[in-house]
Amino acid sequence: MTPSQIPPDLRGRRARDPFWVAASALFNGIQRVRSLRTPVLPPVTPVDRTLTTVVREVRQEAEDVVGLRLAAPDGRALPAWQPGCHLDVRLPSGRRRQYSLCGDPADRRTYRIAVRRLPHGAGGSLEAHALAEGDLLTVSEPRNAFPFLPRDRYLFLAGGIGITPLLPMVQAARRLGADWRLVYTGRTRASLPFLDELPADRVEIRTDDDHGVPDCAELLTRAPAADAAIYCCGPAPMIDGVRAAFAPHGPATLHFERFAPAPVVDGRPFEIELRRRGVTLRVPADRTALDVLTEYDPAVAHSCRQGFCGTCRVGLLAGDADRRHPGDTDPDSLLVCVSRASGGRLVLDM
Amino acid sequence: MTIPPTEPGNIVLQARDVRFDWSEVPLHWIPGDPVATHLINVLHLLLPAGEEWFVRVFKEAVPHIRDDRLREDVLGFIGQEAVHASSHDQVLDHFLAQGLDVRPFVRQVEFLFEGLLGDRNLTGTRGQAWLYERISLIAAIEHFTGVLGDWILNATALDEAGAHPTMLDLLRWHGAEEVEHRHVAHDLFMHLDGSYPARLRAMAETITALTALWRRGHRFLMAADPIVQGRIKGGLHHVRRTGAAGLTPGGRMVAASIGRYLRRSYSPLNEGSTSQALAYLASSPAARAALR
Ligand code: FES
Ligand SMILES: [Fe+2]
Ligand SMILES: [Fe+2]
Numbered sequence: 001m002t003p004s005q006i007p008p009d010l011r012g013r014r015a016r017d018p019f020w021v022a023a024s025a026l027f028n029g030i031q032r033v034r035s036l037r038t039p040v041l042p043p044v045t046p047v048d049r050t051l052t053t054v055v056r057e058v059r060q061e062a063e064d065v066v067g068l069r070l071a072a073p074d075g076r077a078l079p080a081w082q083p084g085c086h087l088d089v090r091l092p093s094g095r096r097r098q099y100s101l102c103g104d105p106a107d108r109r110t111y112r113i114a115v116r117r118l119p120h121g122a123g124g125s126l127e128a129h130a131l132a133e134g135d136l137l138t139v140s141e142p143r144n145a146f147p148f149l150p151r152d153r154y155l156f157l158a159g160g161i162g163i164t165p166l167l168p169m170v171q172a173a174r175r176l177g178a179d180w181r182l183v184y185t186g187r188t189r190a191s192l193p194f195l196d197e198l199p200a201d202r203v204e205i206r207t208d209d210d211h212g213v214p215d216c217a218e219l220l221t222r223a224p225a226a227d228a229a230i231y232c233c234g235p236a237p238m239i240d241g242v243r244a245a246f247a248p249h250g251p252a253t254l255h256f257e258r259f260a261p262a263p264v265v266d267g268r269p270f271e272i273e274l275r276r277r278g279v280t281l282r283v284p285a286d287r288t289a290l291d292v293l294t295e296y297d298p299a300v301a302h303s304c305r306q307g308f309c310g311t312c313r314v315g316l317l318a319g320d321a322d323r324r325h326p327g328d329t330d331p332d333s334l335l336v337c338v339s340r341a342s343g344g345r346l347v348l349d350m
Numbered sequence: 351m352t353i354p355p356t357e358p359g360n361i362v363l364q365a366r367d368v369r370f371d372w373s374e375v376p377l378h379w380i381p382g383d384p385v386a387t388h389l390i391n392v393l394h395l396l397l398p399a400g401e402e403w404f405v406r407v408f409k410e411a412v413p414h415i416r417d418d419r420l421r422e423d424v425l426g427f428i429g430q431e432a433v434h435a436s437s438h439d440q441v442l443d444h445f446l447a448q449g450l451d452v453r454p455f456v457r458q459v460e461f462l463f464e465g466l467l468g469d470r471n472l473t474g475t476r477g478q479a480w481l482y483e484r485i486s487l488i489a490a491i492e493h494f495t496g497v498l499g500d501w502i503l504n505a506t507a508l509d510e511a512g513a514h515p516t517m518l519d520l521l522r523w524h525g526a527e528e529v530e531h532r533h534v535a536h537d538l539f540m541h542l543d544g545s546y547p548a549r550l551r552a553m554a555e556t557i558t559a560l561t562a563l564w565r566r567g568h569r570f571l572m573a574a575d576p577i578v579q580g581r582i583k584g585g586l587h588h589v590r591r592t593g594a595a596g597l598t599p600g601g602r603m604v605a606a607s608i609g610r611y612l613r614r615s616y617s618p619l620n621e622g623s624t625s626q627a628l629a630y631l632a633s634s635p636a637a638r639a640a641l642r
Contacts, residue, residue, distance in 0.1 A: 004468060008457070084358065
C-alpha cells in the first residue's frame with residue numbers, strides 16, 4: 001500500500017477510513033474547481049542584498065591589523081546591525097571573506113571591520129590590506145551567526161583578531177550595566193588591536209611573550225560568577241580548548257561563532273557526473289562535492305554541511321562511495337556535503 | 351515594528367545536531383495526566399510526516415528564489431525542519447516500545463502529506479501554482495508552530511507539574527527553533543506569491559485540518575494508550591481544563607493569534623521573542639550537547 005492510497009480506519013475495521021474518503025473528495029473537489037482557471041503567477045521581484053560601499057578610512061590598528069571604515073558613497077544610512085554581525089565582503093579579485101563588524105551599532109552611516117594580514121593565507125587578507133581610501137567595496141547586508149543576548153554577567157574571551165565581534169558586545173554589556181570581564185590574549189601587546197578602546201579596569205591583557213600560552217581552563221575561571229554568559233572568539237585551537245574545558249551542565253552558557261564545517265581531511269580529487277543535467281564537475285582534494293555543486297548552482301539543496309540533516313542527499317547511480325558520516329548508509333544515495341568517491345567518478349541522479 | 355536594541359536580528363539559521371535519550375521517559379510524561387500528555391503527543395504524530403513535507407516543498411521552491419538572503423534563510427530552515435522531523439520520529443519508536451502502537455494514525459498522516467498534499471503530477475505553470483499553494487499552507491502552519499513554540503518556552507506550569515525534563519527539552523528546543531525561524535515561510539510566500547486571499551484560504555484550510563487532526567489524534571491516543579485503555583474518551587473539550595491549567599495552549603490564546611495573522615500588516619516577527627528563543631538554545635541540554 002502506498003501513502004497516496006486512502007488509509008484504513010484507526011481500528012482496522014475498514015480498508016478505507018470514511019473520514020479520509022470524505023476529506024479527499026472535498027479537497028480534490030476544491031482543487032478540480034480551481035484548476036478550471038489557468039493560474040496566473042505574479043512575477044518574482046528580484047531582491048538585491050548587496051551594498052556598494054566606499055572605503056572612508058584605513059587605519060593601522062596594530063602590527064599587521066588594519067581597520068577599515070566603510071560608508072555608502074552618498075553617505076546614506078546603512079542597514080542596521082547588532083553585536084555579533086558580520087559582513088560578507090567581495091574583494092576586488094572576486095574572493096569572498098567574512099569579517100565581523102567592530103564599530104558602534106548606533107553609528108548608522110559607517111561600518112567598521114578589521115583585518116589581520118596572514119602572509120601564508122589564501123590571499124584575501126593581503127587584498128584587504130591593499131585597499132586604500134576611496135576604493136569601492138561590495139558587501140552583503142549584515143548577518144549574525146554569533147548573537148549577543150542580554151544577561152547580567154559576562155566573560156568575554158578574545159584571541160587576537162577575535163576581539164572584533166566582542167568589541168561591540170563589550171560596549172553593549174557596559175550599556176546594559178552588566179558585570180563583565182574581558183580576557184584578551186595574543187602573541188604580543190603590539191599585535192593586539194583596539195587596546196585604546198577598552199576600559200582598563202575590567203580587561204586583562206594576557207600575551208604569550210609575558211605569560212606563555214594561555215590555559216583555557218584557567219581563562220574560564222575569570223568569569224565574574226558561575227552563571228556568566230561566556231562569549232569566546234579567537235583562533236580555532238583556542239575555541240576548541242575553551243569548549244573542551246567548559247563544564248556543560250553548570251549554570252554558565254558558552255557562545256562562540258559557529259564556523260563553517262571542519263576542513264576536508266585525507267581527501268582525494270574525484271569527479272561527479274550529474275546525469276540528468278549532462279555535466280561533469282571536478283572535486284579537488286580539499287573541497288567537498290557540495291562545495292563544487294553549490295558553486296555550479298546555488299539552488300542545490302543543502303543545509304548543515306556536516307552530514308547530520310540529510311538535506312543534501314542525492315541519488316547515487318554509479319561509482320564507489322567513500323562514506324564519511326554514520327548517517328550515510330543507504331547504498332543508493334549519498335550525502336554530498338561529507339561523502340566522497342573512493343576513486344574515479346560518481347554518477348549522481350541530478 | 352521597532353526592534354529593541356537587545357533583540358538580535360539578521361540571524362543566520364543553522365540546524366543543530368541534537369540527540370535525546372528516551373529510555374527514561376515514561377509514557378505519561380506529565381505525571382498523572384494522560385489527557386494533557388496526549389494532547390501534546392498529537393504533535394509527535396503529525397510532525398515527522400509534516401516536517402518532511404515542508405522539506406520537500408521548500409527544496410522545490412529554492413530554484414525560484416531571487417533573493418540571496420531569503421535563499422540562505424530557506425536552506426537554514428530546511429535543515430532545522432529535517433532534524434525536527436527525525437527527532438520526533440524517535441519519540442514514535444519510543445511510544446511503540448512502551449506498547450502504544452501509533453502506526454495506524456501515522457499511516458493516515460502520511461496519506462495527508464504524501465498523498466493529498468503530494469506532487470499531484472502537475473508540471474509547468476500548474477505545478478508552480480500548486481507549489482505556491484503548498485507554501486501558503488506551510489506559512490499558515492508555521493504561524494502556529496511559532497505561536498506554540500513561544501507558548502512552550504513560557505509554559506512554567508509544565509515544570510511545576512513535573513513534566514519529564516527530556517520531553518520538555520525536546521519540545522522547547524524545537525519551539526525555540528520555530529521561534530528563531532518563524533519569519534521564513536511567510537517571507538518565502540510573500541516573495542513568490544504574496545496574495546492576501548491565498549493567505550486567508552490557507553489559514554482557513556489549516557484551521558480546519560488541524561482541528562480535525564487534533565481531535566482525532568487525541569481520541570486515538572486515549573483509546574490506544576495501554577494504561578488508560580479507553581477509560582477516558584479523548585477530544586478537544588479537555589482543552590478547557592488543560593488550557594486553563596497552563597498544561598496545553600488555550601483556545602483564546604490561539605484564537606487571538608489567528609486574528610493577528612489575518613491582518614494585512616501581519617509580521618511573524620511580532621510573535622514571540624528571538625532573544626528568549628536563543629537564550630533557551632544556549633541552555634538547552636540537547637542543543638548544548640550538539641555544540642561539542
Ligand atoms: S547538508 Fe546536511 S547532511 Fe549534507
Ligand atoms: Fe519544526
Ligand atoms: Fe518550523
